[in-house]
Amino acid sequence: MNQTVVSYLSQYEFYDSLLALFGNNQGLLAFTIFLIVALIIVGLCATIGGLGTYAERKISADLQQRIGPNRVGPYGLLQFLADGVKMMTKEDVMPFTADKMLFYLAPMLALVGVFATLAVLPFSSGFAMADLNVGVFYLIAISSLVGLAVFLGGYASNSKWSMLGGMRGASQIISYEIPVTISILAITLLAGGMSFGTIVGMQKGLPINWFIFHNPFAFIAFFVFFTGALAETNRAPFDLPEAESELVSGYHTEYTGMRFGFFALAEYIEVFVVCGVAVALFLGGSNLPVDIKLDIIPIQIIEVVIFLTKTLLLYYVVIWIRWTLPRLRVDQLMSVCWKYLTPMAILNLVGCAIWLVVFNGKSMADMVFGH
Amino acid sequence: MIPATFDGLMPIVILMSIAVLLFWGGHFASVILAPKKPSHLKSTPYECGEQPVGSAWSMFNVRFYVVGLIFIIFDVESVLMFPVASIFREMNDMGQGGYALIIFLSFISILIEGIAYCWKKGDLDWVKSYQVSLNDNNK
Numbered sequence: 001m002n003q004t005v006v007s008y009l010s011q012y013e014f015y016d017s018l019l020a021l022f023g024n025n026q027g028l029l030a031f032t033i034f035l036i037v038a039l040i041i042v043g044l045c046a047t048i049g050g051l052g053t054y055a056e057r058k059i060s061a062d063l064q065q066r067i068g069p070n071r072v073g074p075y076g077l078l079q080f081l082a083d084g085v086k087m088m089t090k091e092d093v094m095p096f097t098a099d100k101m102l103f104y105l106a107p108m109l110a111l112v113g114v115f116a117t118l119a120v121l122p123f124s125s126g127f128a129m130a131d132l133n134v135g136v137f138y139l140i141a142i143s144s145l146v147g148l149a150v151f152l153g154g155y156a157s158n159s160k161w162s163m164l165g166g167m168r169g170a171s172q173i174i175s176y177e178i179p180v181t182i183s184i185l186a187i188t189l190l191a192g193g194m195s196f197g198t199i200v201g202m203q204k205g206l207p208i209n210w211f212i213f214h215n216p217f218a219f220i221a222f223f224v225f226f227t228g229a230l231a232e233t234n235r236a237p238f239d240l241p242e243a244e245s246e247l248v249s250g251y252h253t254e255y256t257g258m259r260f261g262f263f264a265l266a267e268y269i270e271v272f273v274v275c276g277v278a279v280a281l282f283l284g285g286s287n288l289p290v291d292i293k294l295d296i297i298p299i300q301i302i303e304v305v306i307f308l309t310k311t312l313l314l315y316y317v318v319i320w321i322r323w324t325l326p327r328l329r330v331d332q333l334m335s336v337c338w339k340y341l342t343p344m345a346i347l348n349l350v351g352c353a354i355w356l357v358v359f360n361g362k363s364m365a366d367m368v369f370g371h
Numbered sequence: 372m373i374p375a376t377f378d379g380l381m382p383i384v385i386l387m388s389i390a391v392l393l394f395w396g397g398h399f400a401s402v403i404l405a406p407k408k409p410s411h412l413k414s415t416p417y418e419c420g421e422q423p424v425g426s427a428w429s430m431f432n433v434r435f436y437v438v439g440l441i442f443i444i445f446d447v448e449s450v451l452m453f454p455v456a457s458i459f460r461e462m463n464d465m466g467q468g469g470y471a472l473i474i475f476l477s478f479i480s481i482l483i484e485g486i487a488y489c490w491k492k493g494d495l496d497w498v499k500s501y502q503v504s505l506n507d508n509n510k
Contacts, residue, residue: 034382042389088397089404095416097426108394115390119383129382137453155428159416163427171435174442181449185456192460194453253417258401262394331497334438338486338495342445346483353459353475357468361460 006030008126008300037129041118049268050080052315059316060323090257095158098254102156106149107259110266113145117273122196124286124303135196136184139277140177143232146270147173150234150241153263154251165250168330169234169241175337176231176238182345183225186218186352187211187281200285208365210284215364217351222282224345229274231337233267236322240333275314276307283310437494448482 006029009015022029054069054077061068069076094103120135122128132138147170154166190211191199203210212222231238242250252263279285286307292299328336359367416423455475462471489495 031381031385034385038382038385038389042386042393088401089406090401091405091407092401093409093414096411096414097416097423108391111394112387112390115386116383119386129386130380157416158427159423160418160427162416163431167431167435171438174446175438178442178445178449181446185449185452188453188456189459192457194457248417248419257405258397262397334497335495338441339490342486346479346486350476350479353472356460356463357472360468361463 006033009033034129037127041121041123041129042115045118045269045272046265048272048312049265050084051077052268052271053083053264054079055315056319056322059319063320063323084261087258087261092257092259093254095254097158099156099158102152103254104259106153106156107255107262107266109152110146110149111262113142113149114266114269114273116142116145118269120196121273121276122200122280122285123307124300125197125200126300127304128196131195131197133193133195136188136194136199136277136281140181140184143270143273144173144177146266147177147232149263149266150251153255154241157251157254159254161248161253162251165241165243165247165253168247169251172234172238172240172333172337173232175334176228176341178228179224179337179341179345180228180232182342182349183221183228184281186221186345186349189349189352189356190214190218196280196285200280200287203284204287205291206289206365207284209363210282212282213364215352215355215359217348217355218282220344221348221352222278224341224348225282226278228337228341228345229278230318230321231333233270233274235271235318237325237327238333239322239327240330243327271318272311272315275311275318278314279307279310283314434497441489441494444485445482448478448485452478 019026019029022032057079058068058076069079072078072082094100117139119129120132120139122131150169150173151166154162154164154169157163157166187199188194191202193199199211207213211218213219234241240250241247242252247253252260255263286303288299288303288306416427418424452475455471455478459471459475462468486495
């Protein structure tokens with residue numbers, strides 16, 4: 001398992017000639033490679049986030065037997081660009097009662113929080129930006145910046161709707177962080193490490209080796225994680241912070257133009273990140289179904305394609321859920337989190353620990369096929 | 372090979388600065404492109420078309436504080452469990468699995484005790500807790 005994209009590339013010969021080109025300044029070369037890869041990832045994710053809005057509208061149209069956007073570009077594919085241009089040319093209105101500094105800061109914080117999570121997303125075994133040894137821990141920590149941004153946006157607007165949305169958003173995001181964290185804890189237990197490299201590396205081979213099929217508890221843990229993650233990204237049926245029919249638009253009621261656009265972009269990229277994390281933790285990550293000893297760049301590209309395919313399939317499920325289930329009530333939301341998901345997550349954690357000791361770390365597949 | 376410092380935090384800093392630059396860029400573009408016709412009415416906070424009454428920065432439901440407190444308890448406990456979880460498998464391979472399991476379970480039992488206490492006290496209900504305690508008093 002390679003650490004980062006730079007240390008992956010450094011095993012090739014052309015790295016040395018590149019190094020010579022940069023006057024043997026390793027820091028500068030690492031910086032350049034990281035910058036290029038970061039720009040690629042940001043471009044990819046911004047496109048996926050943009051296309052996410054298009055996919056959302058198209059899939060919802062499909063589920064409701066409508067046609068959906070079909071005017072801008074072929075099949076309406078360029079709709080998100082038109083939306084972006086429109087947002088950019090809209091007037092930025094700030095309420096005169098607002099806390100100007102925080103009002104300005106909130107969308108930026110959301111964007112920073114989401115982009116920072118992209119750093120540890122394991123796109124392939126060599127194409128990850130940073131394989132921190134505290135990977136999942138870092139992810140949980142940094143993604144709560146988004147919750148902070150939601151509350152800050154609601155608070156700074158000094159509008160009643162925003163305030164209510166922000167309060168709800170903050171309480172929902174911190175509540176659902178508990179089942180998500182404990183589910184991730186169960187996977188940490190099974191993998192024996194917090195880095196994404198270790199976790200993905202443990203799931204090599206056929207789908208039967210994925211952590212979701214490791215034991216029955218991990219299977220349930222996936223659904224607990226996925227439900228909690230949906231709630232953390234404020235997606236329906238947990239979209240109470242921005243419930244249109246009761247709170248106008250929730251925490252971003254007062255946001256117009258590009259500032260609103262950044263909130264929306266952050267939300268769509270966050271859904272992508274959450275799906276990617278679910279794929280990496282439970283669904284085998286970027287591993288090929290067959291074990292190939294050959295380590296060349298085309299294999300890496302196939303791995304990236306596998307990872308993206310799984311993630312986008314999960315993204316489809318997220319949109320599907322949004323347009324199928326009705327919204328919860330606030331008290332239902334809280335009881336689902338604290339009375340169902342959290343005890344279930346703790347039970348899964350205990351179950352995984354006992355399974356690990358009793359069956360000496362073997363998965364269900366190991367016991368059936370007898371390795 | 373590369374020094375470890377470049378492997379760790381540099382990409383995170385780069386991604387964060389890209390986010391900030393993207394925000395500034397979008398903001399700058401909107402400053403250039405967007406019309407600016409401010410008026411007093413336009414910049415009042417939205418309150419369904421009525422004149423806004425009072426500030427939004429007022430008192431709010433005490434439930435949010437309770438949720439925050441419960442969250443902190445659980446969050447700190449799960450933070451403390453992460454190091455144990457990451458060496459659990461290693462200890463199991465060393466033949467110390469049962470020992471680790473007992474310690475792990477006794478730690479989790481504190482967590483379970485906490486959630487049972489909150490549940491019993493009615494702090495996990497959103498609106499019912501007040502009514503529950505009233506009924507208890509009437510008994």
